[in-house]
């Protein structure tokens with residue numbers, strides 16, 4: 001994927017738990033001007049972390065770096 005094919009507005013995804021809209025997590029130092037060009041993105045800071053989750057389908061524990069954050073106030077699930 002290059003700059004010409006990348007969509008300007010990041011796509012949202014459906015939370016696997018509650019079905020609410022989830023936004024992409026973005027890591028790194030991002031200037032305020034640049035943030036305006038990518039709405040519906042959660043800026044999580046300049047560090048990458050791992051989180052634990054249980055796979056809803058298999059019930060197994062998994063570790064990974066979250067890519068998405070549910071925007072429901074009741075859920076806020078981070079997932080990948």
Ligand SMILES: [Zn+2]
Pocket residue numbers: 015016017018019020070071072075076077
């Ligand atoms: Zn959710």
